[in-house]
Amino acid sequence: MSMNERYEPQAIEPKWQKLWEDEGVFRADRGPGAPKKYVLEMLPYPSGKMHMGHVRNYLIGDVYARYYAMRGFDVMHPMGWDAFGLPAENAAIKDGVHPAKRTAENVASFKEEMRSLGYSYDWTREVNTSEPEYYRWNQWFFLKLLEKDIVYRRFSKVNWCTGCHTVIANEQVKEGQCERCESKVVDKEMPEWAFRITRYSQKLLDGMAELGAWPERITSMQRNWIGRSDGVEADFGVKGSTEKIRVFTTRIDTVFGCTYVVLAPDHPLVAKLATPDRKAEVSAFVARMAAKSKTERTEEGAEKEGVFTGAFALNPFSGREVPIWIANFVLADYGTGAVMSVPAHDDRDFAFARKYSLPVEVVIQPPAGERLPSGAGLPAAFTEDGTLDGSGAFTGLTSAEARRRMGAELARENRGRVTVTYRQKDWGFSRQRYWGTPIPVVYCTRCDPESKGIPLPESALPVRLPDIDVQAVLTGKGEPPLAKVPSFVQTTCPRCGGPARREVETMDTFVDSCWYFARYLSPKCDTAPFEVAAAKRWLPVDVYVGGPEHAVMHLLYFRFWCRLMRELGLTSVDEPVTRLVTQGIVNGPDGRKMSKRWGNVVAPASIVKKYGADTARLYVLFAGPPERDFDWSDDQVEGAFRFAKRVWAIAAQHHAAARGATFTGSFEGKALDVRRAAHKCLKRVGEAIERLSFNTAIAGVMEFVNALYAAEKLETPAEKAAMAEAIRILSLVLTPFAPHLADELAHQYGHGGPTVREAWPAFDPALVVEDVLPYAVQVNGKLKAEVRVPAAAGEAEVRAAAEADEKVKAALAGKSLRKVVFVPRHLVNYVVG
Ligand code: ANZ
Ligand code: ZN
DSSP: OOOOSSOOHHHHHHHHHHHHHHTTTTOSSOOTTSOEEEEEEOOOOOOSSOOHHHHHHHHHHHHHHHHHHHTTOEEEOOOEEOOOSHHHHHHHHHHOOOHHHHHHHHHHHHHHHHHHTTOOOOGGGOEETTSHHHHHHHHHHHHHHHHTTSEEEEEEEEEEETTTTEEEOGGGEETTEETTTOOBEEEEEEEEEEEOGGGGHHHHHHGGGGOTBSOHHHHHHHHHHHOEEEEEEEEEEETTSSOEEEEEESOGGGGGGOOEEEEOTTOTTHHHHSOTTTHHHHHHHHHHHHTSOHHHHHOTTOOOOEEEEEEEEEOTTTOOEEEEEEETTSOTTSTTSEEEEOTTTOHHHHHHHHHTTOOOOOOEEOSSSSOOOOGGGOOSOOOSOOEEOSOGGGTTOBHHHHHHHHHHHHHHTTSEEEEEEEOOOOEEOEESOSSSOBOOEEEOTTTOTTOOOEEOOGGGOOOOOOOOOHHHHOOSSSSOGGGGOHHHHEEEOTTTOSEEEEOOOEEOHHHHTTTHHHHTTSTTOSSSSSOHHHHHHHOSEEEEEEOGGGTTTHHHHHHHHHHHHHHTTSOSOSOSEEEEEEOOOEEOTTSSBOOGGGTOOOOHHHHHHHHOHHHHHHHHHHSSOTTSOEEOOHHHHHHHHHHHHHHHHHHHHTHHHHTTOOOOSOOOHHHHHHHHHHHHHHHHHHHHHHTTOHHHHHHHHHHHHHHHHHTOSOOSHHHHHHHHHHHHHHHHHHTTTSHHHHHHHHHHTTOOSOGGGSOOOOOOHHHHSOOEEEEEEEETTEEEEEEEEETTOOHHHHHHHHHTSHHHHHHHTTOOEEEEEEETTTEEEEEEO
16 A cells, blocks of 8 residues: 555544544553653643643653653653632633633633644543542641641731732732732731741752752742841840840841841831830821732832831940831831841941931941941942951951851840741632632631631541532622532531531632642542552652743642651652753744733644644744743744655655565665664654753754655665665654654554554664764864864874865965874864964
8 A cells, every 4th residue: 555645634643642542552550660750741720722832831741751651661641620710710700600610611622622732641640620539638638737737827917909809829919919910919917727838948948959950940939939048136125115126137247337226117016115206107107008018018119218216226236226217128027027227238228328317337348448438428338248347346357257256145145046037938828719629617606716717527528619609609799709608608516516607718729739740640549639659659750841930839839748748648759840841931923922912822723723733743842942932933833844744755755665675684875874864863862852952853853854855766675674764763753743643654654553652762873973073174273174084083094184185285385384283083283383
């Protein structure tokens, strides 16, 4: 049977997709005894349709998954749905469609698109976080963590989004606005449930030692987010009072330059300290600050403002009296909520001192150069370490030494302590939303008069999300939606059996994505979140692919959760993921991020429809290294399509002659050239995939195909057999990138089964040696020529070849040779006078 001349992806692709699915080709746990690879992509929130960012994300994982399967690994490559969340609920508020219905539709269409792109998922492990079989384990974790005091209930100021009518995380507040809806965010005092992630701040920092294969950008963002500061707390006395003001500072070495002390407006001492004549002004300032959100008060560009309280503090080292102020830039919940201000050595204090005419006194001199002057002559704060000046017994010490001695002195005399502060806050995770995991707690006025919350027993799980009348409940206004569902709210108390009310808040969806990677390993398990043995076999995840925008939320939260799971005896790893790959953005053809707003969105489905999945895949993978952004180009899509057609055409051209051809003699001439090209391609593609350089891998396949075209007509049995081998190798190296085309070529050439089940062939080392090397020939360091000599050639042969070159001859003519520099494999340089 001869091969169709035309490349028809629309006919080929669905056929292979069906076969892969019917035969369970991508099922994990196929190779007992084989080493494992767990390849994971961040599970999507199923919005309406897939966009190119999704396509790229999953392709990166798919290349790995297919490649490692061919390298003999037992590959785990699952997919699921981060199905709870705000967008479905907000859409429901708008158009009255139940979030469950919308989510189910979206999941179906996402899945269909994924199938049409040929992703190698093990769909038997599909997980949907909005199903009670999943979220009951969120509730189970909640109960376990409540017992361990990792979950607690607190009253605190929360970020309240006036648009979404819900509490949002600090990370979601951008310039005082909600990241999602861009409405104003205000502070609100509310009870909430929180995780004590700050207990793990240091562990999360230490664990980074294991994250060598994570992008530095992500680990440094996490490091900054956790924000460890080494410093001291020191007590300042208050003049005429027994009160003490404890400040936190990282620069106790500057303490002799402290010219005022600043408290946060909401510091508990403010009311006590304000003197009668200042009271009115102080209260007005406090009230004005209370009306602003924390982010608004402390934004980078926000104007520093403050008022004098009328009271004075006493410096613990010099005994000097300094005025006590309150100001917007000092936060009540960082350090101790009080700062010793040293304007000569801190930029913020400097600006503030200039604004309010407070003294500026230099106490640290730079190690070299002029002495800095105090007062009006100092142009800017000197914020680096140096040598202490005007600091009593400490004068002359280096900053570092002074910090050590001063810290020790404070501790010894019980006037302070050496301490570490973290910027990271506990994770408040309760949300006033419907479409999330119900929190398994009830409130009983008899057993729990303070409304601390009574946890339900494990046997009461899952607490199911009730079905609702969407129009009546999802109004976007007033109480949390679940409070409007009496059948849900009214329940009985597990302690006294009397009437009780259920918690009506639900969990942040970031809880769902904290542990889904472990659920995939035993998705049907109904006695635990997942089977311990499966986790032991498969964790940690070997490669995790997703967007860098998750750097400080999801990627930090799930590292935290990984530690909790270990403490609960569920896993034996500290870190969830060995290698993280953060993919770049796919921009529109205009260079702007693809978005409805710019009208520059290219729908993946339209590309698949027009050119087929393999072209879409080749294009996206060839467009640039995974971590880099790229701009969409229709021309390059056409280019990828032409390449796929070229592959097809060369296989079709030689089909009759080469299919099944074998030869046992020695390969020479054209036949040898074909074999060399094939084995070099094998080597190059394998190495490029390991390096994550999929674009150069594809470039390698392209060169290989060019070499096959150069072979033109096949005459001898050796040439035919070489071509048969080459097409076989071509189909195998194409498998990670263009799997349908790969399988069809293999099939046309008489090989059975999907190529992803075949072993990635080892290249023949004898066929990949570069047998000719280019040498640069220089005369007095100037390039004169390039000569090609056999790789085995020594200096004499290389010189002979170089000196035979006309240009080199001319350059050497009539000169006396002083020296010849010979660099094996690279160059020969003639030094002449
Ligand atoms: C005196 C001083 C002198 C400071 C100097 C700095 C330079 P990081 O590194 O970010 O932890 N600070 C302390 N608590 C604060 C609060 N609640 N709100 C605002 N600022 C606060 O910063 C620690 C420094 O930030 C501390 O060290 C303190 O100012 C200020 F030449 O103390 B420093
Ligand atoms: Zn009770």
